Amino acid sequence: MSSALISPLLRYEDVCISFGAGRREKFAVSHLNLEIGVGERVALVGESGSGKTLTALAPLRLEPEGAKVTGRILWNANQSSASVDLVGLPMQDIRDIRGREIAMVFQEPMTALNPLFTVGNQIVEAVQVYQPLISKADSMSAAIELLKKTGIVQPEKRFHSYPHQLSGGQRQRAMIAMALACKPRLLIADEPTTALDVSLRLQILDLLKELQAESQGDGGMAILLITHDLNMVKHFAQRVAVLNQGNLMEVGSTKQIFEHPSDPYTKSLVNSKPVREIAPVMPLAPVLLKADQLSVSYPDAESSTWFQKQARNLVLRKVGFELKQGQTIGVIGESGSGKTTLGMAVLGLLGDSAARITGQVNVLGDDWQQLKPVERRMLRSSLQVIFQDPFGSLSPRMNVMQIVSEGLDIHFPGLSPTERESRVLDMLREVGIDRTALQRYPHEFSGGQRQRIAIARALILKPQILVLDEPTSALDVSIQKQVLALLAELQKKYNLAYLLISHDLAVIRAMSHEVMVLKEGRVVEFGDTETLISDPRQIYTKELFAAAELV
Incomplete structure (x- = not known):
């Protein structure tokens, strides 16, 4: 599908998202210009900290407290008379758009779903937002039908289940059912399959395609997929936008981005595949x-x-x-x-x-x-x-020194403070973490750095086996x-x-x-x-x- 032939539904015009003010102002998203067309599937890809999630949250005005959004985000961008700027829209009007016209599926359904209410009741609430005059019996039937449509086995039974009683795949399907209850024109899916295994990922992607095909209205439901999983993008998206540190590097068809990327960052991203570099096992290894x-x-x-x-x-x-x-x-x-x-x-x-x-x-x-x-x-x-x-897995109340040395305190209590710090520094050096990290806390590091700290914590005890x-x-x-x-x-x-x-x-x-x-x-x-x-x-x-x- 050529982007030139797609009528724009949502348009970002020179959008900036920043934190702080004056000299301390930091831009998480810089001068973003992007369109999502009616009935189109667009993937927004990039690494952690690239601004993907902030870009997704901005149309619904769900950005974190302290974030400043400038520029324009036009909804109904294809209809000049009905077009509205979501950035300047009063919150009451934004609430009318949330769910009804733009819905969102969050990354972690266990966090997004209310643990105190059954899954069915939460979907019923969404149904009643879209159809306020519907009876309770009809809204329950509609919720069960949505659960069935999303592929949940025994939907009548699962209607009465609480989130913790469902598997990860079932919770994600329930989240999708809730998002679709209002029949939105745009579905924003923020890492919807990150915690799922490969077969469930494929099922969820195919489900979204099927539900999009079944959607009614002018051109069908559009989907904005936020992800760092490039294989998933290949299978799902028609068009790809690449973000790096808040900057839009390039936009193009899925085939173009994967086969002929023009930007060096996109090329490195596309070629970031795990390399097999393992040593053979010794014949008489114990x-x-x-x-x-x-x-x-x-x-x-x-x-x-x-x-x-x-x-x-x-x-x-x-x-x-x-x-x-x-x-x-x-x-x-x-x-x-x-x-x-x-x-x-x-x-x-x-x-x-x-x-x-x-x-x-x-x-x-x-x-x-x-x-x-x-x-x-x-x-x-x-x-x-x-x-x-x-x-x-890392305690937010402990700094890196305390986290990595905790095992030493338990298994080698006789070490002096100097010896303990020396071992911690040696181990951090092994995993590529600088000594300046000792007094810092987990939230101050990227995901990759946190995992390196977790590896250092495990290896400092010199184990022979790692799970x-x-x-x-x-x-x-x-x-x-x-x-x-x-x-x-x-x-x-x-x-x-x-x-x-x-x-x-x-x-x-x-x-x-x-x-x-x-x-x-x-x-x-x-x-x-x-x-x-x-x-x-x-x-x-x-x-x-x-x-x-x-x-």
Whole structure:
């Protein structure tokens, strides 16, 4: 679809978004000029701090407190008589546009959804905004129909569920249902699939396309997609706008941007793919971590009654593997396949929950289940974890010195303050963080820098095994490439063993010696990475890899 033939619906004219005043004024978005056409799918891409989310929030006047927006954001830009400038519009009029004409799907549905109300009631509220005279029964029926349309199984049942009772994919679908309740002419989707696995990403993108095709009105619903996932952009967008540090670098058709980018920044962004630079595993490398017939189950609250014993839901089913020194085993599978449960079981972090664990997990030859608490605590320095969200896993109340040295205080309490600081500085230097960071707090760093601090915190105890739980999924593609290169370099230097949990096939391919494919808690395939990816045998694995190639 040629942009010249599209009637503009939303137009940014010389839009600037800044914080502060006078000499301290900092521009997050500078002189942005961009159009979104009626019925068009436009992707706004760029790294963290590029101004993507601020650009998306500005039309709805949801920018953070203290932000100053100048320029014009024209709504109904194709109709001069009906065109309005959203920047200067009174808030009462903006509220009339929110949801009714412009709706938004936020990145994290667990944060955006109210935990105190059922999903159905929240959608009903949105339906009643669009149709204030509708009866309660009809609004409930409309909400259930929206849940059904977005692909949620048993919508009548899920109508009465609270957000925490739904999976990540279901919550995101519920958010989309709520956004579509008012039949908006523009849907702004801010990183709508970041926390989802590859098959769910593909489903959500296809769902948005289908709902756009079904939308009625002059030309159909337009979609502005905010993302840093370039594979997703290829699959979804008709036109791409590239932002870098608040500046619009270039705009063009998806094909043009990916095949013939003109700006150097866009070229570097398009070419930021993980590179496979792992060392081979030594033939006689010792086994550091071993799972044998490992099963994990939880009580099934929905099936329990007063008259029968509570049933249990098997999350992990007789999983077995051996992780050798210097080796990486990648674990891939859909949401609910048991990936995170496997990681938590290996780390010994399920013992105090309602989980029932059978089978064995051996760490450096010792069985986790048989160890006394004191013995397990001593062994923990050899087995560390790096979590998905570097901001959520770092305490906002502690500075970098306190965060990185916390493990030393527990496992090496005899160190003097000078020795402790020396070890922290050496470790920060290893991961590329300057000593000036010691007294700074997590919020003062970028996502990539926070993840480097998390890596330093884990490695300062000189572990032999690291569990990497989606270590780069929250990062931009170029930062992701840097962090993966760092992890590969550290593995070679210290002969580390990695259990890498990820839904990103590119990350698995770049980092793993072997791949374990999980489905409903079972291992359906296990083997050499290159062999398994190029020639998967199971239908489930083929579908999973095919979806990963598309998004």
